[in-house]
Amino acid sequence: MILHTDMDDEQQWLESMESDESSEMGKAIKIEDPISSLNLGEPLILEKGSSIRTALNKMQSQLENYIMVTSNDSLIGILTERDILMNITGKEYDLEISLIEEFMTKNPETLSMEDPLAYALNKMHVGGFRHVPIVDNQNKPVGIITLSEIVSIIADFFNQDIINLPPLDRMVDTSSPEGG
Numbered sequence: 001m002i003l004h005t006d007m008d009d010e011q012q013w014l015e016s017m018e019s020d021e022s023s024e025m026g027k028a029i030k031i032e033d034p035i036s037s038l039n040l041g042e043p044l045i046l047e048k049g050s051s052i053r054t055a056l057n058k059m060q061s062q063l064e065n066y067i068m069v070t071s072n073d074s075l076i077g078i079l080t081e082r083d084i085l086m087n088i089t090g091k092e093y094d095l096e097i098s099l100i101e102e103f104m105t106k107n108p109e110t111l112s113m114e115d116p117l118a119y120a121l122n123k124m125h126v127g128g129f130r131h132v133p134i135v136d137n138q139n140k141p142v143g144i145i146t147l148s149e150i151v152s153i154i155a156d157f158f159n160q161d162i163i164n165l166p167p168l169d170r171m172v173d174t175s176s177p178e179g180g
Helices: 006-018 052-062 081-087 117-127 147-157 159-163
Strands: 045-047 066-071 074-080 131-135 141-146
Touching: 045 052, 052 066, 052 081, 066 141, 074 081, 074 131, 117 131, 117 147, 141 147
Parallel strands: 045 066
Antiparallel strands: 066 074, 131 141
């Protein structure tokens, strides 16, 4: 019986980073590329009138931290982990009868698949969002772009730079002055 260890995973990862096969990384994503170039997965959606318990179960089973709320297939809101932590946790709501539309962010800002990635970054920065719903021309949710996806893209593209960063305790040397 062969045991698979974390060391095996780490060694395999390091070897893949050292290889010169740039074909594995694929084409770099540019800030002006459309959001559709990210190959977003299917969004989590519930129809209004669903209970908070239903939303939590769906979020947990899909390992996601948001759920888009629709009415007749049109986006009307988004419920995120932040909404749950700030408005539900620690309060004595009955999760079986409390409805998602009571706690969701109503009429969230959205983008389309044709919008550039820069628009998503701008919306996230200016609005303080970590999720931006992607909708079609009929306001039907077709995807979501998250801050963690953007960070992953950047980390994939700059993997060698990130791997070669010095340890945090040696990143800033306050004993010697910078500059000339």
